[in-house]
Amino acid sequence: MLELALDRRFKGFHLQTHLQIGDEIAALYGPSGSGKSLTLLAIAGLIRPTSGTIRINGRTVFDAKAGINLAPHQRRVGLVFQEYALFPHKTVSGNLSFGLARGVPTHEAASRVDEMLQLLRLQSFAQHYPHQISGGQRQRVALGRALIGHPEILLLDEPFSALDLAIRETLRQELLQMLADYKGTILLVTHNLQEAYLMASTIAIIDGGKILQMGTREEVLHQPRTRRVAEHTGAKNILRGVACRDPDGALDIVWRGHHLRADGPAPSAPGEVECCIRPEDVRLVWPERPGRRENLLRGRIVHELGRGLDFLLFVSLTDESDRGKYDLEIQVRSRLHHLMALHVGKEVWLSLPPDRLHLLQPDE
Structure with a gap:
């Protein structure tokens, strides 16, 4: 479990983060400059808050009032940096062994490195250097270096941002599989809402250095507390x-x-x-069978945007034909778009489900 209440002022920025996370995967989601990475660095002990506390499984690693500030290697925290931060002069095995605690006997270190190489499926790359392996393999090495010391908390700072879009989904699944047996708290930092939803059971929205809302992914997406949260989560x-x-x-x-x-x-x-x-929660209604739909409205499509698997429809509830002026944005699957023969200028019935x-x- 991770419990923290941080306060740190920077030039032009005030970090005031409060979090409580159990043994799960949680996502810290927000735009660039919102305080996500600063929060991770504070947890890892790489920056010192002005005031506040950090507790890991009930163990205090930072308490400003009590004068407690454990060094990074004493916190039992694993951190995977955004750009992986592998040592270019060390081999894959050398990078992995760097994650072990000081004083581990040589034979035990070698055994732990071999086990991690097998878990990461990198046995044949043990003597390769970072520039000789792919981006996905470098990510696995960085993850292995963070896990090899059996941390109580694992921090992932934008782990997919350095990868091509085409391989992100595959590597996301690989990462989840590798973490399936991890017993501890995982905090993922991301500015990608879909990534947060796919990987985490809990999402915390951060902006301006403050947590705006924290809850299950369904709560945060469908029950945003304020307008700012709604805007950040695509409502x-x-x-x-x-x-x-x-x-x-x-x-x-x-x-x-x-x-x-x-x-x-x-x-x-x-x-x-x-x-x-949310755009995907607005329901299009067949005109010949509106039935007893609640919150039934009629409008006209003034603009549409095809995205391959779906369409975004921009609907005006007035006679306004200006594509730049609309009242509702609706997301529909391409199949439904075809079946209903939707097009710009067509009148449509739609429903806003009360729930x-x-x-x-x-x-x-």
């Missing part, structure tokens, strides 16, 4: 309306003259609110 349809109560006491949101219902906690008082819905229309709290 692009942010609707500003007025909340009131209908005669039955249910929450009613009036948006662009339409009455919408949203599930979930209601605002404490009627008034202006913001809610959001996917989520109210937002004001940004702090």
Whole structure:
């Protein structure tokens, strides 16, 4: 388990990170310059916070008030850097052995290196140097160097950013397989939301040095707490309306003259609110069978963007034909796009499912 509360001021930036992570894979997701890598460096002991605490499995490795600041090699933390940071003058075996604790007997070190080479499937590359192996193999060496010392915490700093897009998916699966038997906390830093979702069970959104929201990946994606979190997680349809109560006491949101219902906690008082819905959660409805769909709207496609497997549709709920002005963004599979014969200028019926229309709290 990792518990931390950090505070460190830099020139023009204030890092105030609070996290609590169990034995799982968690992702620290945010844009460049949000404080992700600084948080990892603080956990690893490579930068010192001004105040706060860091605990690993209940063991205090940093406490500003108590004057505790364990050296990096005493923290039992494995760190895989973004560019891997392999020693160019050392072989694969030499890089792996560097990850062992000081004082490990020679015969035990050799045995541990051999075991790691087998796990990484790099036995035939043991005497190769980093420039003689591929990017994916260098990643495996960096991971092996971090794991060989049996760390309690494993930190991964953008582990796929240096790789070609074509091999990322394969290496992501390889990494998950290699980590399947790891018993400890894994913190992945990434600015790729899909990567965070595919690898982690918990996602923490960070921006401006602060954690904006932390929860399961489904919670963070479909129940963003604030507008900033919604924008960071791709909930692009942010609707500003007025909340009131209908005669039955249910929450009613009036948006662009339409009455919408949203599930979930209601605002404490009627008034202006913001809610959001992800593009893939908006439902297109066949015009001849709208049925009893809730939050049913009619609009016109003013622009579309084909992306191979799917389309992004930009829909206006007015007679506006300007492609730059639209009210909702919808993601549909290419198959449905073909079946419904969708095209720019076509009128469409759509539904905003109440369980996917989520109210937002004001940004702090």
